[in-house]
Every structure is written in structure tokens, then in C-alpha cells.
Amino acid sequence: MPISPNQGSTGGGTLVTITGTNLSGTTAVTFGTKPATSITNVTPTQVTAVSPSGTGTVGVAVTTPGGTSNPIPFFYVGAPFKSSLEQTSGPLAGGNTITINGTGLATATSVSFGANSATPTVVSDNQLTVTVPVGTEAGAVAVHVTTAGGTNNGLSYTYVDVPTVSTVTPTSGPTSGGTGVTITGTNLESTESVTFGGATAPFSVVNSTTLSTVTPPGAAGAVDVVVTNPAGSDTAAGAFTYVAAPGI
Numbered sequence: 001m002p003i004s005p006n007q008g009s010t011g012g013g014t015l016v017t018i019t020g021t022n023l024s025g026t027t028a029v030t031f032g033t034k035p036a037t038s039i040t041n042v043t044p045t046q047v048t049a050v051s052p053s054g055t056g057t058v059g060v061a062v063t064t065p066g067g068t069s070n071p072i073p074f075f076y077v078g079a080p081f082k083s084s085l086e087q088t089s090g091p092l093a094g095g096n097t098i099t100i101n102g103t104g105l106a107t108a109t110s111v112s113f114g115a116n117s118a119t120p121t122v123v124s125d126n127q128l129t130v131t132v133p134v135g136t137e138a139g140a141v142a143v144h145v146t147t148a149g150g151t152n153n154g155l156s157y158t159y160v161d162v163p164t165v166s167t168v169t170p171t172s173g174p175t176s177g178g179t180g181v182t183i184t185g186t187n188l189e190s191t192e193s194v195t196f197g198g199a200t201a202p203f204s205v206v207n208s209t210t211l212s213t214v215t216p217p218g219a220a221g222a223v224d225v226v227v228t229n230p231a232g233s234d235t236a237a238g239a240f241t242y243v244a245a246p247g248i
Helices: none
Strands: 007-009 015-019 028-031 038-040 045-051 057-064 072-079 083-084 087-093 097-103 109-115 115-118 123-126 127-131 138-148 151-159 162-169 173-174 182-185 194-198 199-200 204-209 210-214 220-228 232-243
Touching: 015 057, 015 232, 097 138, 162 220, 162 232, 182 220
Parallel strands: 007 072, 087 151, 173 232
Antiparallel strands: 015 045, 028 057, 038 045, 057 072, 083 097, 097 127, 109 115, 109 138, 123 127, 138 151, 162 182, 182 210, 194 199, 194 220, 204 210, 220 232
């Protein structure tokens, strides 16, 4: 007499299907010493019941006017606990794989990022990986992990859109570097790097539309200014010109 699923939340509420023979007229389904909270879909070969709350491993038995069946094991599983996301942000387009650490993750069946969900790959009871689904809009969303023991929350993931660069001010400075430059655009709050002609520049985020940076040394001539965040990069071609010092 198999049952499916054979595990569920300690809080109860798992819909369990029991298959066998001579099940017509079922009067009771018990999970250990507790009766099921409801019994439906009774046929000669199948009974559907909802598990009560419980812990550990219990025997599920079906009672009919003809007697009580042998018990089949049912495993109660606690709700998952998530301790960390190894990657907390990524592109709005999704498609990147992240790792979730915690406990009770062995039976994970889905991970939701806001309104969208994905099927994870279970590495162990303490870890799973999942490919992030496409986001609805840029910003933070709650991350939920669903297992046989239930659903838990408590972590946040931030969808990031590709940056754009609108202006670079001033547009020129000495080859020795050290020029303070303001970059304006969009989606700049999660900037990871700024480069002038491929050379990395120190920067600070003022807000989602403004960056403050200082030019590194560079060769004379126009160079590209590139702003990068977890979603991608935008290039302002030839936006800054290095000017050589005069010689006598």
C-alpha cells in the first residue's frame, strides 16, 4: 500500500494519496495515533487524506469495515531555514545561478524570487543551487524556499538593470589623472566598476543616476568610459579626453 508523497510538513496539511485494494468504505486514515484532518476521493484502490501535525516517522494506516491495514511509513519534515545567499544581486534578465545555504533543504522543490519561481538543484541538506528566473522589475524581492516541510522566507535578492551613461563631466583632463569626474545616467546605484580607457578608476555612488569618480593616469587622446554593474556594462565611446602637459 504505497503512499505519495511519503513526507510532509510537521505542521500538517500535506495532501497524501494512498493506493491499495479494498479501500471502499474507508472510515479512517491515521498518521501514527492522529487521524487525518480530512479524507476524500475514496475508491476501491485509492484514498486521499490530509496529514495532521506531527514529528518524526509515523505509520499511516487505513481503516474500513473489513479492518485496518498495515502501517506505511510517513516522514515529518521541518520547515527549511535559510542562512544566506552567496550572491545577493543579478541581472533583471535572470539566467545566473546562485547558491542558497541553510538547513532542511534536501526536499526543496521550488525557489521563488518575488512572483517568479524556479526549480532548484539540491546539493545537500545544507545547500542548493538555482538559476534565477527573469525579474518583473529592478529592485529587491523576497526569496522563498519550498520543501516538503513548508515554505520559509527571510532573504532578499536584488534585480539589477543594465546601466546607461548619459554625460561625463568634465570631458577632459591631464594625462597624469586626478581629475574629478561626474557621470550621470540610469541604474548606477549597483555600479561595480568604472574604467577610463580600460584603466580602473575609484568611484562613489551618489544615487541611482549619479557617480563621482577620479580619472586614473592615461595616454593622451580620447578614451571610452565604461560603467559596469551585475547586469552588464554601458560604454560612452570617447567620452573623456586625456590632454598632455605642455613641453618647452
